[in-house]
Amino acid sequence: MAHRFLKCALFSLLFCFVALPARGWDDVGHKITGYIAWQRMSPAAREEVIRILRKAPEDSHLSAFYMAYGPQSDDVRKREYFTMMPTWADIIRDRDFPVRQKKYHRSNWHYSDTFWRQVNGKAEIITDKEPGGQGLVKLVEFDKVLRDASVADPEKALAIAWFMHIGGDLHQPLHTSGRHTDREPNGDQGGNLFLLEPDGPPTGEYRYTLHWFWDSIVGRNIPFNDARSEQDYLDHVVRSMTHRYTFESVKDDLKLGDYPAWRQESFELAVSDVFSSDLARFKEPSDEYRRNAYRVSERRLVIAGYRLGETLEQIFGKK
Numbered sequence: 001m002a003h004r005f006l007k008c009a010l011f012s013l014l015f016c017f018v019a020l021p022a023r024g025w026d027d028v029g030h031k032i033t034g035y036i037a038w039q040r041m042s043p044a045a046r047e048e049v050i051r052i053l054r055k056a057p058e059d060s061h062l063s064a065f066y067m068a069y070g071p072q073s074d075d076v077r078k079r080e081y082f083t084m085m086p087t088w089a090d091i092i093r094d095r096d097f098p099v100r101q102k103k104y105h106r107s108n109w110h111y112s113d114t115f116w117r118q119v120n121g122k123a124e125i126i127t128d129k130e131p132g133g134q135g136l137v138k139l140v141e142f143d144k145v146l147r148d149a150s151v152a153d154p155e156k157a158l159a160i161a162w163f164m165h166i167g168g169d170l171h172q173p174l175h176t177s178g179r180h181t182d183r184e185p186n187g188d189q190g191g192n193l194f195l196l197e198p199d200g201p202p203t204g205e206y207r208y209t210l211h212w213f214w215d216s217i218v219g220r221n222i223p224f225n226d227a228r229s230e231q232d233y234l235d236h237v238v239r240s241m242t243h244r245y246t247f248e249s250v251k252d253d254l255k256l257g258d259y260p261a262w263r264q265e266s267f268e269l270a271v272s273d274v275f276s277s278d279l280a281r282f283k284e285p286s287d288e289y290r291r292n293a294y295r296v297s298e299r300r301l302v303i304a305g306y307r308l309g310e311t312l313e314q315i316f317g318k319k
């Protein structure tokens with residue numbers, strides 16, 4: 001009974017989260033990278049990572065989510081838990097849990113912006129301004145924590161969850177870009193100030209922004225059909241993406257451990273493909289823009305999953 005209650009409570013937590021506006025890849029994006037990472041890991045690495053995650057501090061609720069996945073085969077339960085885990089860093093934004101929110105949520109760990117302005121279609125980097133956000137700094141730090149044998153499991157558990165989340169976020173081009181324009185002289189907050197809906201006062205609770213367009217791109221292109229389980233949905237999406245971008249085809253581009261390079265790739269895509277010449281404010285992007293955006297996003301999600309999985313394998317697999 002207690003178990004059932006907890007399970008309901010946990011799913012209502014997840015549900016509350018889903019109803020919030022998306023920030024960073026939305027939860028579908030993060031689950032895709034989690035799922036792909038899991039596929040890259042050996043049984044030994046999987047066991048070790050799950051063991052550590054379950055030692056997470058109780059008040060973080062990270063370990064408690066394990067309870068929500070069952071009863072079913074142990075393998076399925078672990079995979080589903082691991083797949084969901086990269087979304088923990090967004091779940092803890094929830095203000096209905098103020099203690100957890102204050103202790104664990106860090107909004108500026110989700111991005112690492114280079115400030116720039118567009119001059120004749122090229123990027124001019126604004127050098128007299130510190131990069132925005134701690135994403136890259138934290139990703140490097142968490143990599144060290146994961147490799148440090150002297151770090152206790154509870155701290156390492158949080159580091160795994162943050163590593164998976166930030167590693168995913170920094171593959172979203174707009175999490176690396178702060179574009180300055182006359183309209184946005186201090187930067188556009190990763191496209192959050194760039195509207196794709198008509199100018200004027202908001203008509204609904206949330207605005208249709210360029211940032212949201214990129215964050216939520218998978219769910220809009222492959223809508224979730226309620227008739228099937230989330231796991232079936234992820235199976236389907238991941239299979240099609242990893243078929244298009246096989247491990248073999250990208251394995252020479254993984255640059256494991258080179259986190260500045262991961263971010264730089266995203267930034268270059270922000271310049272070339274996010275703010276491409278046919279993008280305009282206050283209107284729906286063209287069909288061609290949408291198609292290209294989806295193609296770019298698929299590749300970013302897949303390569304993020306491969307990179308994160310291979311890194312965890314390197315650290316936690318049998319040497």
Ligand SMILES: [Zn+2]
Binds near residue numbers: 024089
């Ligand atoms: Zn995020």
